[in-house]
Amino acid sequence: MAEDAATLVQVGKPAGRTWPRGMFGNQPVGAVLLCVVLSAAAVAATVSNLTIQLPSALWLRSLVAPDIDDMRQVLVHYAFLPRLAVSLLCGAALGLAGTVLQQVLRNPLASPETIGVSAGAYLALALATLLAPSLLAFGREWVALAGAFIALAAVFALSWHKGLSPLSVVLAGLVVSLYAGAIGAALVVLRHEWLASLFIWGAGSLGQQDWTTTLWLLPRIGAAALAIGLMVRPLTLLGLDDEGARSLGVPLGVYRFAGLGAAVALTAFVVAAVGVIGFVGLAAATLARIGGARRLSQRLIMAPLIGAALLWAADQAVQVATGPQGDLLPTGAITALLGAPLLLWLLPRLALGWEVPALTAERLLRTGQPGLVLAAIGLSLLLLLGLALLCGPGPHGWAVAFGDQLQPLLSWRWPRVSAAFAAGAMLALAGLMMQRLTGNPMASPEVMGISAGAALGMMVALFSLSDAGRPVQTAAATIGAFAALLVTLAIGHRAAYAPERLLLAGVALTALFDALILVLTATGDPRAMLLLNWLTGSTYGVDANAALLTGAIAIVLLILAPLFMRWLDVLPLGPSAVQALGMDVAKTRLLLLLMVAALTAASTLIVGPLTFIGLMAPHLARRLGLARAWPQAAGAVLAGALIMVAADWIGRTAIFPRQIPAGLVATLIGGPVLMWLLRRR
Amino acid sequence: MTYERVQAPARRRGWINRRVALGLFVLPIAGIQPVSAAARPLRIVCLDDGLAETLLMLGVRPVAIADREGWEKWVVEPPLPAEVADVGTLLEPNLEFLQQLRPDIILAIPYLDGIKPLLERVAPVTTIGIYTEDGQPYRRAIEATRQLARLVGKEAEGEALIAATDASLLGVRQELVPLSARPVYVVNFMDPRNVRVYGRKSLFQEVFDRIGLRNAWTGETNYWGFSTVGIDGLATSSEARLAYLEPLPEGAGGTLTESPVWNAMPFVRNRSIMRLPAVLMFGALPSATRFARVLAKAMTGEAAHG
Numbered sequence: 001m002a003e004d005a006a007t008l009v010q011v012g013k014p015a016g017r018t019w020p021r022g023m024f025g026n027q028p029v030g031a032v033l034l035c036v037v038l039s040a041a042a043v044a045a046t047v048s049n050l051t052i053q054l055p056s057a058l059w060l061r062s063l064v065a066p067d068i069d070d071m072r073q074v075l076v077h078y079a080f081l082p083r084l085a086v087s088l089l090c091g092a093a094l095g096l097a098g099t100v101l102q103q104v105l106r107n108p109l110a111s112p113e114t115i116g117v118s119a120g121a122y123l124a125l126a127l128a129t130l131l132a133p134s135l136l137a138f139g140r141e142w143v144a145l146a147g148a149f150i151a152l153a154a155v156f157a158l159s160w161h162k163g164l165s166p167l168s169v170v171l172a173g174l175v176v177s178l179y180a181g182a183i184g185a186a187l188v189v190l191r192h193e194w195l196a197s198l199f200i201w202g203a204g205s206l207g208q209q210d211w212t213t214t215l216w217l218l219p220r221i222g223a224a225a226l227a228i229g230l231m232v233r234p235l236t237l238l239g240l241d242d243e244g245a246r247s248l249g250v251p252l253g254v255y256r257f258a259g260l261g262a263a264v265a266l267t268a269f270v271v272a273a274v275g276v277i278g279f280v281g282l283a284a285a286t287l288a289r290i291g292g293a294r295r296l297s298q299r300l301i302m303a304p305l306i307g308a309a310l311l312w313a314a315d316q317a318v319q320v321a322t323g324p325q326g327d328l329l330p331t332g333a334i335t336a337l338l339g340a341p342l343l344l345w346l347l348p349r350l351a352l353g354w355e356v357p358a359l360t361a362e363r364l365l366r367t368g369q370p371g372l373v374l375a376a377i378g379l380s381l382l383l384l385l386g387l388a389l390l391c392g393p394g395p396h397g398w399a400v401a402f403g404d405q406l407q408p409l410l411s412w413r414w415p416r417v418s419a420a421f422a423a424g425a426m427l428a429l430a431g432l433m434m435q436r437l438t439g440n441p442m443a444s445p446e447v448m449g450i451s452a453g454a455a456l457g458m459m460v461a462l463f464s465l466s467d468a469g470r471p472v473q474t475a476a477a478t479i480g481a482f483a484a485l486l487v488t489l490a491i492g493h494r495a496a497y498a499p500e501r502l503l504l505a506g507v508a509l510t511a512l513f514d515a516l517i518l519v520l521t522a523t524g525d526p527r528a529m530l531l532l533n534w535l536t537g538s539t540y541g542v543d544a545n546a547a548l549l550t551g552a553i554a555i556v557l558l559i560l561a562p563l564f565m566r567w568l569d570v571l572p573l574g575p576s577a578v579q580a581l582g583m584d585v586a587k588t589r590l591l592l593l594l595m596v597a598a599l600t601a602a603s604t605l606i607v608g609p610l611t612f613i614g615l616m617a618p619h620l621a622r623r624l625g626l627a628r629a630w631p632q633a634a635g636a637v638l639a640g641a642l643i644m645v646a647a648d649w650i651g652r653t654a655i656f657p658r659q660i661p662a663g664l665v666a667t668l669i670g671g672p673v674l675m676w677l678l679r680r681r
Numbered sequence: 682m683t684y685e686r687v688q689a690p691a692r693r694r695g696w697i698n699r700r701v702a703l704g705l706f707v708l709p710i711a712g713i714q715p716v717s718a719a720a721r722p723l724r725i726v727c728l729d730d731g732l733a734e735t736l737l738m739l740g741v742r743p744v745a746i747a748d749r750e751g752w753e754k755w756v757v758e759p760p761l762p763a764e765v766a767d768v769g770t771l772l773e774p775n776l777e778f779l780q781q782l783r784p785d786i787i788l789a790i791p792y793l794d795g796i797k798p799l800l801e802r803v804a805p806v807t808t809i810g811i812y813t814e815d816g817q818p819y820r821r822a823i824e825a826t827r828q829l830a831r832l833v834g835k836e837a838e839g840e841a842l843i844a845a846t847d848a849s850l851l852g853v854r855q856e857l858v859p860l861s862a863r864p865v866y867v868v869n870f871m872d873p874r875n876v877r878v879y880g881r882k883s884l885f886q887e888v889f890d891r892i893g894l895r896n897a898w899t900g901e902t903n904y905w906g907f908s909t910v911g912i913d914g915l916a917t918s919s920e921a922r923l924a925y926l927e928p929l930p931e932g933a934g935g936t937l938t939e940s941p942v943w944n945a946m947p948f949v950r951n952r953s954i955m956r957l958p959a960v961l962m963f964g965a966l967p968s969a970t971r972f973a974r975v976l977a978k979a980m981t982g983e984a985a986h987g
Contacts (some may be wrong), residue, residue, distance in 0.1 A: 071916045074945040079913060207874050207911065209940040394781050395766070411802075412776050540773045541796065657768055657775035 031291025031302040038309035045316035046084065052323075053080065082208040086217065087315040087331070088308045090206070090270045090277055093221045095284030095307025097266040099299050100228055102285050103235055104259040105169050111282035112267035115173030119180035120151020121271035126184050141216070144272035148264050151176050158675055172675075174447060178612055179671035185536050185610075186664050205330045206274050206315050213273050220269045224262045228300065235259055236296040278336025278515055280307050314338060333515045340512035367625025374631065377624075377638040384642060388417045388649040393656040413652075415547035416539040420648035420662055421641045422547075422554035423603035424613055428640025429561060430599035431614025432621075432633050436568040437592050444615035445481075445600040449509030451609035453484020454601045456513055459531065471549070478601035484509055485597050513609070537608030537663010539648055546606075553602040557595065561633060564592060568629035608663040611647075613640050616670045643670060723833055726784040726804070728774060728793060730756050731811055731965040735826050736788075737761070738842050738967050741833045744782055747771040754928050756961045758971060772796070779803045786832070807832070811965055814904050816882035819891070822965040846966040850891040853973040857892055860980050863953070864897035865889070865922045866915055867976075869962065870929050873940065874911055879962065882906040888969050892977070897921035905963060913942055922953035924976060926960060955979035 054062060054072045061067070066077035094112060101110040112118045124147020128135040135143055158172035208214070228235070234255040270277060284307030285299070293302040315331045322329045367373055389410060391400050401409050427445060434443040434450075445451045457480020458473050465472065488506055534541075542550075567588050570578050578585050600614075607613075621635030647666035651659055727733040727743040730752065736743055737759045746752070749767035766782065768774040776799055779787070784804045789797060791810040800806045809828060811821045823843050830839025867885045868876035879885040880898040883906025889896050897918045902908045915923065923946075948954055957975045961968040 068945055071913075071945060071947070074942060075913050075916075078941045078945075209874055209912075209942040392777065395778065408780050409777055412780070538773065540776075541799070543799065652777075657766075657778040658770055659773055659775060 028288065028291050028293035028298050028302050031288050031293050031298075031306060034287060034291050035302070035305050035309050038306070038313045042309060042313035042316050045313065045320050049316055049319045050076070050080070078210050079208055082211045082214050083206050083315065084312065085211075085214045086208055086274060087206050087311045089214065089217045089221055090274055091280055091284070091308035091311030092304035093217075093224075093266045093270050093307075094277060094281035094311070095288070095303035095305070096225060096228065096300065097263040097270075098281030098285030098307070099288065099296075099303040100235070100259050100263040101281075102289075103239055103296055103299075104256050104263070106239060107170055108286065108289070109170050109282075110173075111279075111285065112263070112270075113177065113276075113279065113282060114170055116151045116155050116176035116180065117148045117173075117264050117267045118271055118276050119177040119184075120154075121145070121148040121268045122276050123147055123180040123184050124150070125272065126187055130187055141269065141272040145265065145268040148268035148271070151180060152260065152264050154675075170442075174442070175671060175674055178446075178610070178667065179675075182610065182664055182667035182671065186660060186668065205332070206311075217269055217273055221266060224266045224269075225304075227262045228259070231255060231258060231262075232297055232300065239296060275330070275332055277311065277332040279339030280311050280335050283307075283335075283339040284310060310339075311335060336515035337512065340509065340515065366627040370626050370628075370631035370635075373624050373626060374634055374638065377635060377642065381638055381642045381645070384645055384649070385417065385421075388645055389413050392649075392653050411544075415542045415544050416648055416652070416662075417645055419539055419542045419547045419550050419606045420644040422550045423606040424617075424640040424642070424644025424666075425637045426554050426557060426599040426603040426640075427607070427611065427614040427644075428617030428636040429558065429633060430596045430603070431616075431640075432618040432636045433564065433568065433592055433596050433599075434614070435618050436571050436629065437589065437596075439572050439574075441619070442615070444612060444618075445596065445604075446610065446612045446614055447510075448488055448506030449484050449513070450481050450488070450506075450596065450600045451604050451614075452510045452513035453487075454478070454481035454597075454604040455535065455609040456480045456484070456516070457601070458605060459516070462531070474549070474553075474602060474605055477605050478598055481601040481604070482594070482597035485593050489593065535608045535610065535663075536661035537606075537611055537666065538659070538661035539606060539651075540659065540661075542606065550602060550606055553598075557599055557602070558637065560595065562630075564595065565629045565633065567592065568633070607644065607666065608661070611644070611663045611666040612670060612674070613643055613666055616674045617643065619674065643673075724783060724785045725788060725833075726768060726774075726779060726782060726786075727788045728768075728771060729788065729790045729809075730961055731822070731963055731968065732788050732790070732809060732825065732829065733761075734759060734961065734967040735822075735829055735842070735965045736833070739826075739830055739833060739835045739838045741835065743788075744784055745779075747774050755959055756964070756968075757959050759967060774800075776800075776803065788829075811884075812882070812905050812963060816904075816906070817887070818882070818884045818906065819887035819969060822884070822969065826966055842966060846970050847891075849970045850888065850973050853977045854892040856977050857894065857980060861893045861895070863920050863922055864895040864918055865924055865976075866897040866948070868915070868923065868925050869907075870925060871909060872930055873943075875909060876912055876915070876925070877907045877909050877962075878915065879907050884962065884964060884969055885972060888972050888976075892973050894976075907962070912946065915948075916946055919947045921948055922955065922980075923948040924955040924957050924979065926957050926962070928959055 050056075050059060054076050058070075058073060059076075062073035062076040063081060066073040068074060098111040101112070101115060102108055104110075105115070121144040124143050125140055127147075128140070128143045154176050155169060155172040158175070159169045238252065238255060238259070267281070284303045287306050287310075288299045288302040291302065291306070293299040311331070314335045318329050318331050318334050390402070390406070391398070392409070392413075393399070399405075430450075431444040434445065434448060435441060437443075445454075454477040457476040457478070460480070461473050461476035488509065567578075567583065570581055570583070571588070578588065617636040617640035618632065620639045621632045624635060626632040626635040643666055644662065647669060648662035650669070651662045651665040654660060654665075722741070725736065725741065725743045726745045727736060728747045730746065730748075733743055733746050734756060742762050743765055745766035745768045746761070747768050748771050749761070749765065752761045766778075768778055768782075771793070773796075779800070780803050787800050787804050787806045789800060789806050789808050791808055791813065793800075794808070797806055797808070807828075809825045811818050811825055813821070826839050826842055827836075830836045830842075867879045870876055878898045878900075880896055880900060880902040882902050882904060886896055886906060897915075898908070900908060900910075915921070943949055955976075957979055960972045960975060964971075
């Protein structure tokens with residue numbers, strides 16, 4: 001693998017901005033070179049894997065007519081070779097899907113993963129497996145297709161009124177992905193006996209035991225590719241602005257749908273066949289573009305080739321590491337593990353054509369009485385706190401506890417309630433700060449990988465130190481969050497914090513983290529199950545000490561918050577306005593970022609990295625009419641606490657005596673709220 | 682240390698145990714043990730199925746266990762009385778619920794050490810490890826049986842259970858003498874391609890040793906005694922039989938038989954496959970007996986069919 005990485009760097013380097021375009025005309029030389037190098041590495045690994053399994057004299061024989069009495073030949077013919085074929089097919093399909101999606105949506109961030117299609121297909125299959133296995137008798141393919149199209153329909157419904165604009169589609173896609181992922185995680189937590197198999201498949205294991213998957217994929221991918229091939233000209237025109245394309249007489253809507261349909265079908269086939277293969281679609285399409293494939297026709301050829309070579313090389317490398325047919329290190333997780341850093345490295349070299357509109361461009365109502373709105377949220381919060389502390393089911397049904405009964409119950413309930421309160425409030429504030437700082441309405445600790453960084457820091461502490469207490473975990477998480485922030489912002493720096501770059505970096509970091517978790521879980525380390533419980537945001541283990549510590553951190557940080565409010569009012573106006581007011585932009589940013597890292601770390605330790613309260617609460621406050629930094633911050637903090645406390649209470653009571661982790665419930669109830677908000681825009 | 686805290690109430694109630702001993706023969710059948718105020722039995726919450734099945738065989742009904750709905754699927758026997766409550770998942774038993782059950786003692790395993798401080802706020806916790814790094818689950822299951830028997834004041838029943846288990850394994854050994862030449866794999870299917878195969882440090886291995894069978898899997902295992910491998914990893918021995926345990930994951934049964942790799946496996950080609958009903962793989966003595974019995978039934982059935 002080291003060899004792979006080294007060659008990638010060598011090839012990628014000239015593909016950057018300094019690439020002398022004139023030298024080779026308009027040929028995508030970088031992309032071709034990358035393809036050749038990846039394939040060479042893949043061939044070497046394949047030969048080495050084959051040699052271990054079978055003497056070379058028998059290779060041809062096992063390919064054409066394997067001796068059924070020789071287990072080695074059977075394995076090569078029915079396991080190794082189909083796996084190779086599937087890796088090529090799936091890689092090509094994902095590269096093609098990614099390119100078409102990017103073209104149709106005119107967005108370099110678009111890919112099967114970022115617009116929710118992969119997640120939708122996966123969730124549909126997971127649901128069917130656990131709840132209605134009889135559905136799978138019709139073919140898991142159809143279930144996956146249904147899920148992918150439902151996800152796409154949801155994304156469309158959420159972005160329709162915006163004319164399916166790139167920003168709104170990706171925002172909706174991210175929300176749908178996160179939501180589908182949360183439901184999937186809930187299934188796993190509730191029905192964990194099949195956890196391992198769901199993980200092996202969900203993480204994109206390419207293992208095969210005959211040629212049926214290959215033969216199933218081949219005509220379907222072929223048909224979709226052919227359809228795309230016939231649409232090259234209209235798809236090319238879709239890359240222009242709407243006016244330009246319309247003036248040429250192209251019915252935009254029809255081709256957009258046809259292109260999307262083909263890309264979604266490609267993704268659904270891949271997910272149905274092998275599960276979610278992280279990042280190949282995005283990486284292949286992006287690498288083709290960076291490698292000099294500028295025309296759509298070039299990209300439509302180069303991206304599938306790069307995708308196929310990428311997945312082939314990754315899969316063979318996995319088999320080198322685990323032995324032939326190693327199933328337990330899912331290739332899909334490994335591609336994400338490799339693809340994410342690659343993308344992070346490439347980002348500064350990526351020429352992005354368009355930028356999303358800033359937060360200030362939105363036209364939203366402003367309330368004349370922010371005090372009234374805040375009082376209403378505050379009152380609901382108080383009511384909810386009462387419910388959460390006093391009400392709950394017991395052995396004899398629901399009961400309101402009071403007097404003697406209350407004391408023992410309260411000792412269990414108050415740490416969880418107060419920790420959820422503090423975590424929700426801190427995440428909301430962190431989200432608000434990120435959104436105002438970057439001028440990006442999609443910014444939040446969860447989306448931008450800061451939560452993932454915190455989780456990563458905590459994981460390192462958990463696995464490297466034998467006995468990491470909560471203070472150590474908090475410190476490690478803060479370091480992780482700040483490191484992730486720095487990485488994200490270093491990448492965004494050259495583009496003056498252009499929202500898309502920040503977002504892409506965040507997506508890459510989050511994927512990297514997800515991949516690590518998947519790999520750890522697949523290794524069967526007992527700590528992985530504990531980690532999974534924490535990841536989904538369980539407040540189960542929160543005792544009085546942890547609650548007090550989190551509460552104290554929250555109070556300190558919230559007291560500091562007013563110091564930042566003036567900056568937060570000014571920052572969305574842009575750096576020149578900030579300088580004109582006599583503020584040091586760099587120092588302001590650094591202080592804000594430190595604050596965000598601390599807020600994120602302290603809350604992630606309690607509710608896990610996946611809640612997306614930080615994304616949701618500021619939007620909620622803004623849509624309730626709280627426009628200026630001060631009232632919006634106060635509203636967001638209250639709303640964040642409200643959602644989190646509600647989530648914890650629902651999680652403790654909904655399926656009593658079992659419990660649903662609070663972070664998961666927050667996502668489950670927060671998702672529709674956010675979707676409703678998006679819809680109203 | 683926790684052990685002493687538990688012993689105190691047990692000794693105080695010594696007279697109860699004598700009285701209960703009179704009803705010895707009724708008890709194993711009975712979740713119907715009357716709970717009168719005067720003869721309040723020890724209220725035990727048992728967070729491990731292996732310990733719970735041992736308690737049931739001793740004629741003691743725990744107040745609650747974790748993951749109750751998994752019992753019929755993974756443990757099957759002894760049957761779980763309807764009165765036994767469910768405290769939620771193994772890793773996150775509901776603490777409020779636990780508290781309201783007012784248990785006298787909570788039985789846990791080392792796997793749950795992470796939540797032990799929380800459990801100890803409810804009631805004294807006794808941790809009994811049958812599966813550990815150094816293996817030997819059978820010996821540890823015997824120790825666990827004795828420890829539990831002392832705890833509930835049923836030492837005689839405990840010794841009887843140990844003796845009965847030894848005797849039943851010996852019986853199976855004699856029964857299987859003519860069939861013991863070929864080694865056997867014992868697996869659970871994870872999906873159509875991957876299995877958990879049980880080997881060293883597993884209860885099944887120790888049962889094998891006692892009933893005179895050879896385990897075909899001699900490779901590495903974790904401290905629960907299994908290793909997860911692809912089915913092709915089971916092709917090393919050409920004479921081995923395969924015993925696979927229920928339950929099968931959704932979808933595994935259907936696609937299994939269609940796979941050429943599966944059909945090329947030696948044990949498939951010489952029709953040496955046995956489907957066994959579920960046996961708790963991380964169990965104690967009752968699981969050992971059950972495993973030996975269902976395996977012997979499958980093997981002798983297979984031999985009878987030729």
